[in-house]
Amino acid sequence: MTIAQTLREAAAALEASSDTPRLDAELLMAEALGVSRSDLLLRHMDSTAPDGFAALLERRQNHEPVAYILGHQEFYGHDFRVTADVLIPRGDSEVLVEAALTARADAVRILDCGTGSGALLLAVLSELPEAEGIGIDRSVAALAVAQDNALCLDLSDRAQMVQADWRQPGWSDLLGGSFDLILANPPYVETDADLAPSVRTHEPHGALFAGPEGLDDYCILIPQLPKLLNPGGIAILEIGHTQAEAVTAIAAEAGFAAKLHRDLGGRPRALELSLMP
Secondary structure, eight states, X not given: OBHHHHHHHHHHHHTTTOSSXXXXXXXXXXXXXXXXXXXXXXHOTTSBOOTTHHHHHHHHHTTOOHHHHHTEEEETTEEXXXXXXXXXXXXXXXXXXXXXXXXXXXXXXXXXXXXXXXXXXXXXXXXXXTOEEEEEESOHHXXXXXXXXXXXXXXXXXXXXXXXXXXXXXXXXXXXXXXXXXXXXXXXXXXTOOOOHHHHTTSOGGGTBOSTTSOHHHHHHGGGXXXXXXXXXXXXXXXXXXXXXXXXXXXXXXXXXXXXXXXXXXXXXXXXXXXXX
């Protein structure tokens, strides 16, 4: 069977488990062939489908995200290694990078809380050549992924990955001082949220869920941020699209004013926090 025929059948088979069945099929086929998607479409459609494609297709039919199958995901123009130990970087989170670069293009010391793959920290550092940063995560496996990404992006000399958990006393003592810019994509999903199987089954629960209202980690982390910020420093936190009011209130209790940033779909996506005079 040709690749063109196989792709048609694969796309039909993926309709029950994917919102983008044809795209997924093409990406998996390109992976099986060891070529780019564009090369696949331009040069290989009449070739015979490779044997390895069927196994990749089966994984996607079982709701495993394409990024985990391929082992990488594009974010802010960079290719990041991902595994099931880290959340998959999503385009909507790029608003945090844009907000950070707009608000503190002069930042020289950056902290990323819950760094996961390192995507937020490394994307910002790639645009600020004078800056250095620390990414923290409680997961050793996640930190290993982030460190690999720092190496691949030639940023390991400016990005340090540290095991730390803001839920535990003394965690900030590991950071060696305060910061001009703090980024955070903490867990913010409600425990009983209706999630797609690809998310609930395959992405790390410790990076997703934060209590019945999804606010537990904001309540713990935000009150600790003032002592970690240099004068004029800001913190930018990702939020769920229904959480702007609640997280703004938590921030106000800690002495912060909040500025809302929306993603490309117009949904609330991040809060930029600055300490009130």
